[in-house]
Amino acid sequence: MSTPEAGGDLARFRAGVWSENPVLVQLLGMCPTLAVTNSLENALVMGAAASFVVVCSNLVISLLRSWIRPHLRILVFTLTIASFVTLADRILQACLWDVSQKLGAFVPLIIVNCIIIARAEVCALRSRPLRAVADGLGVGLGFTLALALLGAVREVLGSRTLLGIPVPGAGFEPWIVMVLPAGAFLTLGAVIGVVNHLRGRAPKGAIG
Amino acid sequence: MRRFLSDSWLVLVLGTCFSVALAATQTALAPRIEANRRAALTSAVFEVVPGTVRYTERRVGLRSIYECFDAEGTSLGWAIPASDFGFQDQIDVVFGLSLDGASILGLSVVDNKETPGLGNRIVEDAWRAQYAGLDTGQAVTVVKRPRRDESREVQAISGATISSQAVTRIVNDTNRELVPELRKGR
Numbered sequence: 001m002s003t004p005e006a007g008g009d010l011a012r013f014r015a016g017v018w019s020e021n022p023v024l025v026q027l028l029g030m031c032p033t034l035a036v037t038n039s040l041e042n043a044l045v046m047g048a049a050a051s052f053v054v055v056c057s058n059l060v061i062s063l064l065r066s067w068i069r070p071h072l073r074i075l076v077f078t079l080t081i082a083s084f085v086t087l088a089d090r091i092l093q094a095c096l097w098d099v100s101q102k103l104g105a106f107v108p109l110i111i112v113n114c115i116i117i118a119r120a121e122v123c124a125l126r127s128r129p130l131r132a133v134a135d136g137l138g139v140g141l142g143f144t145l146a147l148a149l150l151g152a153v154r155e156v157l158g159s160r161t162l163l164g165i166p167v168p169g170a171g172f173e174p175w176i177v178m179v180l181p182a183g184a185f186l187t188l189g190a191v192i193g194v195v196n197h198l199r200g201r202a203p204k205g206a207i208g
Numbered sequence: 209m210r211r212f213l214s215d216s217w218l219v220l221v222l223g224t225c226f227s228v229a230l231a232a233t234q235t236a237l238a239p240r241i242e243a244n245r246r247a248a249l250t251s252a253v254f255e256v257v258p259g260t261v262r263y264t265e266r267r268v269g270l271r272s273i274y275e276c277f278d279a280e281g282t283s284l285g286w287a288i289p290a291s292d293f294g295f296q297d298q299i300d301v302v303f304g305l306s307l308d309g310a311s312i313l314g315l316s317v318v319d320n321k322e323t324p325g326l327g328n329r330i331v332e333d334a335w336r337a338q339y340a341g342l343d344t345g346q347a348v349t350v351v352k353r354p355r356r357d358e359s360r361e362v363q364a365i366s367g368a369t370i371s372s373q374a375v376t377r378i379v380n381d382t383n384r385e386l387v388p389e390l391r392k393g394r
């Protein structure tokens with residue numbers, strides 16, 4: 001995995017989306033990934049909320065980086081992240097009431113999402129603001145795409161709809177298991193397998 | 209003290225700034241959030257007491273219930289929010305009672321986290337419709353096969369007996385407490 005200083009801002013952005021994708025490669029943030037991907041809409045809103053938080057917190061941490069005392073950094077991270085999460089939660093409740101009710105506790109729980117604190121620690125604390133924002137955008141987009149992929153697969157197979165619209169030609173019996181927690185694990189495993197195959201970098205001996 | 213401040217000034221300043229920002233957001237958005245919450249309740253109230261065009265809040269003990277009126281201002285009945293635990297998490301319902309509390313007018317499931325495809329079928333119209341017209345004189349029971357002309361039985365959803373019973377329990381518990389009060393108030 002490359003250090004945050006290596007390469008340009010664009011390379012940082014692309015790493016977050018693909019080669020260092022937080023969900024499909026780093027396997028971080030599994031709790032929201034498994035919990036809210038039972039429909040595409042939930043996945044997209046969750047991804048957007050987390051992206052907003054990671055971009056804002058990366059920017060603030062990067063601007064403050066020369067004043068942050070090393071032993072107080074986690075406190076500053078948590079304070080910053082919690083503030084933006086609360087902001088995102090309020091905005092969702094004001095503008096997207098129905099989805100915010102479906103996501104329930106998972107929006108406030110972005111506070112303890114390890115992807116965001118990891119970006120603050122690994123990148124924002126030692127990068128220029130522009131690079132930190134590029135990093136946040138890349139990681140946010142990578143998280144959103146991974147969630148959307150899982151959400152789309154689970155919604156089509158489990159409910160025969162996509163974004164609530166019936167999928168034409170889906171004459172099969174809905175796979176109820178796909179909208180249950182077990183379906184999240186099955187889909188995640190399959191998607192990670194496919195992504196690893198595409199990246200051509202499956203660790204040797206990992207698959208029996 | 210000096211060392212304490214030189215260490216922590218950033219945390220104190222940030223904390224203050226974020227608090228002000230969040231207070232401003234809350235002030236700006238709270239009316240919209242409250243309106244959303246109210247709209248969700250309103251659509252449920254309109255559904256469970258058919259013909260309602262407006263409603264007023266009334267307190268019975270610790271409980272908020274809603275008296276429903278039609279366009280001429282005639283009282284149609286009561287809409288009652290109630291909740292209790294289902295199979296996995298809390299189930300929130302609103303159900304309608306006639307003015308004298310003698311029969312159920314309708315039931316709407318506002319929020320539930322029951323198993324998709326099984327327990328969460330309690331939101332389906334066909335299942336909820338069974339509650340409309342039930343007597344409150346005796347407890348409603350959940351059965352596998354309802355007898356014909358029986359006005360206090362609800363057919364269970366197969367594979368979701370616990371969720372079916374939970375909704376019925378919410379209705380029964382609330383009625384046991386509330387119907388005597390409604391009678392007394394008349």
